[in-house]
Amino acid sequence: MTRARTARRQGAAAAALLVLTVTPTAAAAHPPAEPPGDPGVVLSWNAIAWRTIGVEGEKPPPVAQLYLGMVSTAVYDAVVTAEDGGGASDVAAATAAHDVLVHWFPASRAALDADYDAWLGGVPDDEVRRNGQQVGADAAAALVAARADDGRDAPITLHRPEEPPAGMWVPTGTGEMQAPWLGFTEPLFVDSPEEFATDGPDPLESDEYAADLAEVAAMGSATSASRSAEQTDLALFWSDNPVRQYQDAMRERAVRQQMDIADTVRMFAAVNTAGADALITCWRVKYDTPFWRPVTGIQQADRDGNPATTADPAWTSLRPAPPYPDNPSGHGCVSSAVAETLEELYGRGQVDMEIRSNVTNTTRTYDDEETWLDEVTDARIWLGFHFRDAMDDSREIGRGVADAVVEDGFRPTVR
Known part of the structure; x- marks a missing residue:
């Protein structure tokens, strides 16, 4: 229930937006190596993250968003550290994404390892690469450790009385409440799930x-x-x-x-x-x-x-x-x-x-x-x-x- 309410619009939109028809492109199974510091590795591993989380892992949208947030945080931490002199930032990014995804989606390990090895094969095996790998591994390990007891998948269910009162949600044919534990999970950044909560309907x-x-x-x-x-x-x-x-x-x-x-x-x-x-x-x-x-x-x-x-x-x-x-x-x-x-x-x-x-x-x-x-x-x-x-x-x-x-x-x- 908010004070400022959006206008009801039952007529045509006031201004039409540009609409284009495009052909979707699938993420490459083995993304090629990019020059050191090139953002292409971040884009490739974001596509791989979605494949792992949303397709192979079959996580529903709200849960997939949580995992994408965690992967992106680890990659960010790795790149920032590497850019400050800790090694190759692109290697750090790929390593962080790979390690976080392997940890939480072990069933996808073979595909993730293949993606990582194929990409890394195009990067010279030198101290800069090895430092980047260490930075990425450290960022992933820190993120995983920080989220060890964050409330994910807790055995929480939404209870209803046998005869729900008017206004109470009941399943509408698509199942019981999906991922009720999500509202009790530790946020990635804000203080609590209630910090920005609204006052209801x-x-x-x-x-x-x-x-x-x-x-x-x-x-x-x-x-x-x-x-x-x-x-x-x-x-x-x-x-x-x-x-x-x-x-x-x-x-x-x-x-x-x-x-x-x-x-x-x-x-x-x-x-x-x-x-x-x-x-x-x-x-x-x-x-x-x-x-x-x-x-x-x-x-x-x-x-x-x-x-x-x-x-x-x-x-x-x-x-x-x-x-x-x-x-x-x-x-x-x-x-x-x-x-x-x-x-x-x-x-x-x-x-x-x-x-x-x-x-x-x-x-x-x-x-x-x-x-x-x-x-x-x-x-x-x-x-x-x-x-x-x-x-x-x-x-x-x-x-x-x-x-x-x-x-x-x-x-x-x-x-």
Whole structure:
């Protein structure tokens, strides 16, 4: 429940964004060696990290973001140390990423070893390389040790009474709450999962709740007559996995902007740390105030005690909702953290992200955070996944976490 609420938009978007169709490229199985200090190794190992975590490891988006944050932190620490005279920074980066991934994803060790050995084979075997390997190994070991008892995979479940009261989340056909332990995990940077927590959803009897329910009932229905074809396309664009989308887009941005290795590792570390901590915060609020999804609220509106709502037992959303409570939006938390971090790093109107959706096979280009997040907000409502209040709360969380991460951890230095 936030004071500043985004505007409801049921008409066409005020300004169309550039939409391009591109062909996705797969990460090379054996990335070639780059010149010392070249950022290409960071991009290659980010792609390998996603393959290991999200594809082979089958981690769901919020959990994948946490692991990407940890890998990116180790790589950042390794490169910073190496750049200060500790050895080859590219070797340090590859070693740190490899060692962290092997530790937590031992089933992928053969592929990771093959990637690492193939890349390292193109680097001269000298003292600089060996020093870089040691720096990377030390950074990985320090990260793994620091996260040894961080709460991951703790046996936590979301309990519900036998007859849940109106407003309480219940599974909507896609399973019990996914990764409830995430909200109790030690954040990567912020002090606690509750530091930037919001105060939960609007009361069921409030005018705000009734307005939100009416909006999603009209715009998020599988058979909506109010949602235009363009709005449906935008909704489907943002039904893809945002964690993978943002990793892909950051790699493309780094190449296009010709970022050096220090700036590249800073971007990935800052963005992925903020994304991870925003989702940890998000999951804690979801757990503490498990609010029902629109599909439940609309079908059971006769139970909410609000005279301004009307039940529609046959209502269904455009797509099935993910298996966790409504408020705040997980997609909104990670998206706002990513967008705000990029604007903090590069300036307002300079996020410069070309984001591809494998659902619609299109790419959207965003220069400013506000346009990006406004579209994510509308899209998740138009999918029938969220009440607007859940999107507004998620933006508050993501921005708060991102500000703290960049201001106190990854602010660019003047060279």
